[in-house]
Amino acid sequence: MPAAQPISVKAFINERKMSVFQIRTLVLCFLILVLDGYDTVVVGFIAPVLKSHLGVSPVQFAPVFGAGFFGLAIGSFLFGPAADRFGRKTTLICAVLLFGLFSILSSQASSIGWLIALRFVTGLGLGGAMPNVYTLAAEYSPERMRSTLIAPLGCGISAGGVLGGLVAAHMIGHYGWQSMLLLGGVLPLLLSVFLFIWLPESASYLLTRGRQSKARAIIQRIEPKTPLGGTTFTLDEEPAQGFPVSHLLRPGVRGGTLLLWVTGFMALLAVYFLGNWLTILIQESGMPFDRASRMTALYLAGNGLGALFLGYLMDRLNPQYVVAGAFLCAAICLASFGHLTGVPALALVALFLTGVGTGGAMTGTSILSTGFYPTATRATGVAWTLGMGRVGSIVGSMIGGVMLAAQWAPKFMFAVVSIPIALAALSVYGLALYRRRNSGLVSTVLSAQ
CATH class of the missing domain: 1.20.1250.20 (MFS general substrate transporter like domains)
Known part of the structure; x- marks a missing residue:
């Protein structure tokens, strides 16, 4: 029998309805951005209490915000190339673990200097999460509705800020400012477990690395009723070499x-x-x-x-x-x-x-x-x-x-x-x-x- 014709992974995704597998992937991406948004704004909610706790003036406290913004920028620049080299899933989980862990450490900061350093590293993880969420979501979305599917993910950042506003008064009043940072650390660490289990690597990325069998196994999850046994998938793109x-x-x-x-x-x-x-x-x-x-x-x-x-x-x-x-x-x-x-x-x-x-x-x-x-x-x-x-x-x-x-x-x-x-x-x-x-x-x- 003649060998089956290679199939473009883009065409395979474009020609089918959204599957439960794809929808679950987008939901996980949304949850990442909700927690990203929460951790990005959390210092703003605790700033009045934290300034008194550390005994600093508003001018002295300003670098805490600046360190976070600077970390966000550097994180974007670093984690994008990392994802193209090591994979979307691996990089995303590392980014989530990074901002979760350092949010917890920030809750233990005893000086303004330590807090500035810890918020910078937290910012690295926060800055690395968002672009890779958009990238992974795009690679599992049919092109005919890509923008419609990805746009709601951006609302996750705002939803995270709203979450912070809803819980701030109760948590700070009952458990102290540290509880806000602890929540912003524990939730990402818990989410990373579900990401490890359920978040797929990008099939398109795997094909750029020549991992045909792994890509086929993931694509099979999009349409489990269609046997893909010996099917070969292609990207119709030239591989990139170098940095x-x-x-x-x-x-x-x-x-x-x-x-x-x-x-x-x-x-x-x-x-x-x-x-x-x-x-x-x-x-x-x-x-x-x-x-x-x-x-x-x-x-x-x-x-x-x-x-x-x-x-x-x-x-x-x-x-x-x-x-x-x-x-x-x-x-x-x-x-x-x-x-x-x-x-x-x-x-x-x-x-x-x-x-x-x-x-x-x-x-x-x-x-x-x-x-x-x-x-x-x-x-x-x-x-x-x-x-x-x-x-x-x-x-x-x-x-x-x-x-x-x-x-x-x-x-x-x-x-x-x-x-x-x-x-x-x-x-x-x-x-x-x-x-x-x-x-x-x-x-x-x-x-x-």
Whole structure:
């Protein structure tokens, strides 16, 4: 009998409905990001009590936040190439164990110096988890609904922050600030056990490493009723040689990589500026604190709901145009917001749309990066896009204080921060043009989702 024709693993996944196996994989990825989100913001909840416990001023405590942000950036840069070399599952479990263990150790910190060091290492694990979650999820999602499936994962970060807010008052009041860090450590360690048992390695990654039998065994779990005995699976991609980061800057891909980096940097600069300073700036505009808090909550809701809405549109329209349009809308709304505070209804709409086009569009940018790079360098590409974004987040967290110290008016500050959002829109539009011009020239650049 003639040998069976090789089957593309992408085609196999694309031609079938989502299986229980794939859905379980996405649920595990979501849970990772929930705990990632909790551990990212937990210090903010315990900061007032922790400052008193350590006997430090707010200025002395600020490096604790900075160390976490810096660790997030470095973690993104390190764990992406690690995943392309050692596998998505292995790297994800290591990242989860790292931030879980060091969250527990942080609860025992006896000095501000130790806490800064421990939060930096915790940040390494947190920064390494998110890009690899997106990468693994993309490799088990059919391309026709990839954005729709991945976008909700980004809401896991917000859900983790909400979880922290819900339990903070009770836990800190009854068990002390240490309990928040202990919870943020124990839950990831428990989850890592389930990840070890149930989280699959990427079948696409295994094929890049020539592990045909292991890849076939995992693919069999997608459709257990179809015998795949001697079936050979292929990727239809050229294997990458050498250090993965170098492939992000090779001819035919370099321009798209730089555009994704600019987008990530500009987007998270704006997201973290607004996340840290929005309530204060709304108050400076003359709003009472309770209204300012509700308006900030509406902005954050726009982040999460925007990710879902944009993910849905990205699977049905040109994804670059969807993300670019969202960024552009956010830039216009934020620049206008400072002039709309006297018209509350319009101000609320503008702020919600700003959330859709900043946090929501940043999730869209991560999804774009999963579709831009081939399997062999996908984790590195996604991680470095997010890593550049993390650098932007550090800048965004700092410039608000600089602007306030210079006594800039809130209206002017909102207008200034709308500029990076507009640049993100321009970069994503440039990515659409770049992909159109290069899609027929370089086989390793994937076509639009």
